[in-house]
Structures are given as C-alpha cells and as structure tokens.
Amino acid sequence: QMQLVQSGAEVKKPGASVKVSCKADGDIFTGYYIHWVRQAPGQGFEWMGWINPDGNGPKYAQKFQGRVTMTRDTSISTAYMELSSLISDDTAVYYCASNWSSGHWGQGTLVTVSS
Amino acid sequence: DIVMTQTPLSLSVTPGQPASISCKSSRSLLHSDGKTYLYWYLQKAGQSPQLLIYEASNRFSGVPDRFSASGSGTDFTLKISRVEAEDVGLYYCMHSLKVPPTFGGGTKMEIK
Numbered sequence: 554q555m556q557l558v559q560s561g562a563e564v565k566k567p568g569a570s571v572k573v574s575c576k577a578d579g580d581i582f583t584g585y586y587i588h589w590v591r592q593a594p595g596q597g598f599e600w601m602g603w604i605n606p607d608g609n610g611p612k613y614a615q616k617f618q619g620r621v622t623m624t625r626d627t628s629i630s631t632a633y634m635e636l637s638s639l640i641s642d643d644t645a646v647y648y649c650a651s652n653w654s655s656g657h658w659g660q661g662t663l664v665t666v667s668s
Numbered sequence: 669d670i671v672m673t674q675t676p677l678s679l680s681v682t683p684g685q686p687a688s689i690s691c692k693s694s695r696s697l698l699h700s701d702g703k704t705y706l707y708w709y710l711q712k713a714g715q716s717p718q719l720l721i722y723e724a725s726n727r728f729s730g731v732p733d734r735f736s737a738s739g740s741g742t743d744f745t746l747k748i749s750r751v752e753a754e755d756v757g758l759y760y761c762m763h764s765l766k767v768p769p770t771f772g773g774g775t776k777m778e779i780k
Contacts, residue, residue: 588769598717598760598771614768648716653707653764656719656728 555582557649557659564665570637573662575649582630583607585651589623589634592661593645601647604632639666670694672761674772681751682780689775691744691761697724698741705764708737708746711774712757720759721746753779 556578563571575587589601602613604623611623617636625632632649644666651657671694681687697706704724709717719728721737724744734749748755756779761772 597773598762600768600770612767653705653719653762653769654722656722658716658718661716 555585555651555655555657557651557657559647559649559659559662562663562665564667565639567640567666567668569639569666570635571639571664572633572635573647573649573664575632575634575659577630577632577651583627585655585657587623587625587632588650588653589621590648590650591645592648593642596645599645601634636664639664641666669768670697670763670765670770672763672770672772674759674761674775676775677773678776678778680778680780681748683753684750687748687751687755687777689746689759689761689777691739691746691772693742693744693763695765696741697744697763697765699765704740706739706744707762707764709760709762710755710757711760717760751777751779755779 558576560574565571584606586603586605588603590598592598600614601617602623604611604625608625613621620637622635646661646663648661649659673692675690697704706724708721710720711717720731720735724739725737737746739745756777759775
C-alpha cells in the first residue's frame with residue numbers, strides 16, 4: 554500500500570524559500586495526483602494546489618499563485634512543493650496527499666518562519 | 669469557493685454513547701458523474717488526517733463499522749454509533765467537487 558514520506562522540519566527566515574519533498578513508497582506514484590495542504594498552528598486546513606500524474610499543468614490556489622511551485626520526479630517517485638517569499642504567517646505543517654479517496658497523506662512537514 | 673460549515677464546534681461524549689456531526693456546504697456537492705464529493709476525516713493529536721468516509725457515505729478500508737455517514741446535496745452527517753476512547757480528536761469534512769477543495773472548521777470530540 555502506497556505511503557507518502559515527507560522531508561524533515563525546516564526553519565526559514567522571512568523572505569526565504571522552502572522546498573518540501575514527498576516520496577511515494579510504491580510503484581503506483583505515476584497514476585496519482587499529489588495535493589499539497591497546509592495547517593497553521595491550531596488552525597484548519599488550507600489547500601495549496603495539486604500536480605497531476607504526468608507532472609504537467611499544476612493547479613494552484615489563487616492565494617499562492619506566483620509564490621508556489623509544484624513539481625514531481627516520476628523516476629524517483631517524489632513530488633516537491635516550493636514556497637517563496639516566506640512570511641511568518643506561512644508557519645504551518647505542510648502535507649502532501651494523493652487522490653482524496655485513496656486516503657494517503659504524508660506525515661507532515663513543519664515549516665517555521667522566524668527571524 | 670464553497671464554504672463548509674460544521675456543527676457543533678465541540679462535543680463531549682460518554683463512551684458507548686452515540687455522537688453526530690453535521691456538515692453543510694454552500695452549494696450542492698453532487699457532481700454530474702453522479703458522485704457526491706464529500707469526505708470525512710479524523711485528525712488525532714500530532715497526526716495526519718485519517719480518512720473515514722469518502723464520497724459522502726462510503727466507509728474507507730479499515731474504518732470500524734461504528735462510523736457511518738449520510739447526506740446529499742448540501743447537508744451531511746457523520747455518526748458514531750458507540751463512541752470509544754480512541755475516537756477523540758478533530759473531525760473535518762471536506763469537499764473536492766471543484767477547485768479549490770475546502771474544509772470545514774472542525775469538530776473537537778472529547779470523552780467524558
């Protein structure tokens with residue numbers, strides 16, 4: 554059964570960028586969309602965007618347009634989410650998730666933005 | 669964007685008693701393909717969300733049968749027939765009818 558394993562926690566300064574990875578354990582990665590969702594401390598969930606199975610045409614939430622880039626490397630079953638121009642409000646746990654009905658979510662990556 | 673509204677914000681339940689959570693969407697979640705794209709998740713402390721229900725009423729693999737869900741259009745309900753201690757956490761509904769998918773604000777379940 555596919556699992557999603559994310560990269561470790563990051564601490565970044567305001568204005569910097571962060572790149573979070575999400576590696577699929579399994580050989581069905583190529584058939585799955587990968588969504589990115591974040592959860593600020595004590596808050597609910599916010600969808601950031603998705604990248605489709607062939608890696609083309611990622612779709613981003615309007616809020617993050619121009620600041621987020623989602624990519625995937627099928628050869629190593631890994632998806633990436635890069636967020637630039639970080640501010641303190643970007644402090645959150647970032648999750649990757651595959652097709653919603655699959656139930657697969659990564660363990661989350663805490664990104665802390667602090668000067 | 670579709671707004672998802674959950675009630676109650678919190679509930680405290682005695683083990684063995686039933687519990688119910690409501691989720692209302694600002695527009696119908698029925699897709700032209702006949703499916704209703706409404707999901708229920710449980711997030712336990714310090715963990716990722718775990719899928720309980722997909723497409724409004726389908727119990728996900730491995731989810732105990734004390735969990736059930738119903739509803740259509742804009743009104744949905746998650747029911748737990750007999751709450752157990754391990755059911756504590758935050759419950760969220762989510763839609764994926766269209767972009768962007770959005771989540772309810774969450775319902776915190778505690779055990780009395």
